[in-house]
Amino acid sequence: MQRLLAVASGKGGVGKSVLTANLGLALARLGKTVVLVDLDLGASNLHTCLGIRNRNPGLGSLVWKQEKSLASLLVETGQERLWLIPGDSLLPGTANLDWGTKRRVLKEMARLPADFVLLDLGAGSSYNVVDFYLAASQGLLVINPEITSVLNAYSFLKTAAFRVLLSAFPPKAEERAEVLAFAGAKTEGSGSSFLAFAEELAGRFPGKADLALASLRSLRPQVILNRAKAPEDADLGYRLRDISRKNLGIELGFSGFLLEDEGVGRSIAARQPLLALDPASPFSRAVQALASRIAISPEPQDRAWFLEAEGLEGLAAEAFT
Template sequence: MTRIIPIASGKGGVGKTLISASLGHLIASRGHTVVLVDLDLGGANLHSCVGVPNNNPGIGNYINGSVSNLEDLIVDTRYSRLYFIPGDQMIPGAANLPYYRKVGIIRDLGRLVADYVILDLGAGASYNTVDFFLSSPRGIVVTSAEPTAILNAYGFVKAACYRLILRAFPRKSPERQRVHEYLSSRIEGSQLSFNGLLRELGSISTESENHARELMEGLGYRVIINMGRSGDDIDLGARLRQVTRKNVGISLEYIGYVPRYEDSYKSILSKKPLSAFDPECPASVSLGHIAGRIIKGNDLAQPGLYDADEDLDGLKDELEQIAAGP
């Protein structure tokens, strides 16, 4: 079974691409076949993190029709079991792909022969990015502990959940119309919530409400706090969970805290994933723990989460162990 792992961020500059490359490298190094896919349309640069020249056909060629199958775009990397599908290769218009091409990409991703397909998505919450993120209920959101990054991560999760409910129902259906009406209202600072939206769908039919609730309950979105400076950053991450639980009705699973690594830019200059460039640094050690959690969390059902944030406390313990060294 091919497991698709979309990796997104609410804003740029939080290290999402470097994390995508390192997780691909680490999972492959543990004996699993991995395909890294650069779906940062209009800003593809994942090739620079895995040492693949930017002269191969990529997603842009699929979008313009010169390549008809994603499998034909796969290229080798220097690392065993790690393969790569390049991005747009600077083809004009790649960021504005037609809807039918987006559907084709999502369909073909699930047909790739691999244990894991890791999607490096563009920053922000455009429809294209969100729809790629929705290709799996176990997507990962990368954020830093900066207030703007936390706010944008929340905005991304909220947009993904709205889009999920919207696409749960046919076009021109009364359910979609009700969701559109909700989108015109602000949730924060009011009594409105996703739970209220679900009840609104229930006024149309019990089946509609139950269908939407089942989709929401089946989500297992995961969060990585990157470029951390201290354990206090993990406490800031708890605020993201709190507001998401309150306003959206889902709880986020924190699967890793990656300490800031001042020389991370050197791994890009060397065209290597950080985990290959400096495997012993605290950031790489933390990424190794995250890769292990991804491998262990293979089933796509909603994971068991903790109301008291015990998993965040566990990350603090892990941070202390990393800081203490071997």
């Protein structure tokens, strides 16, 4: 079964695109067929990491219905079993895709003939980003050893938890109003976590909050610490784990510790993934180890329910920031 892997970060410039390109290549070298999708709307540059000129139609063509299938947008990368669906200028970053469009794109992705589809997401916590992240069967959250990147990652998780809770209830359900009221009244670091709130809802509305509870519990984002310079840098990852557990009730997994590697800059200048240029470099080795773990890890949670969630559009972003 195809696996959809989303690569996200709260803060920009932490290495999502570099990681997506190299992880995709590492999975392809393990014999998997891999499609990389540039979902960084308005700032797409995944093609650059792969040394491809952006002359091809991209995702915008599907969104504006010039192309009917995502498969017709596949571009060869020059690497065996590795394909790219580029982003394009038809989709400005400010375009807020409606839920129906996101659902159409996600259903098209599920039809791609690939073992892995990797989504290179834009930075931040906008609903375009969070919705694609939640629809994936597995999510990677990239941080750098800087407090700002960790705090933004936490904001991302908070938005994701809120979105999961809302989408687990039908539009106009009274539970949705309760979720909005809870999120609006919550002040940082105090009160119950999102999970404790969902448990409380489950007590008051028997049977109705089961999906919310199960989906929050199964979220399990995998944190990747990139540009690490010292073993102590991992401590920031543990702090993120602790505040996510306490305030959100979300459990994080740790799946990567990628070192600062001057080869990464060189590889971008050379328009090739570092794994192709120098497979023995510290960054390449860590990415290969990550790919091996992902390739043998058990099938993650099926998040198809999120795709079927109704009435997500129209939920004002300002309801919760």
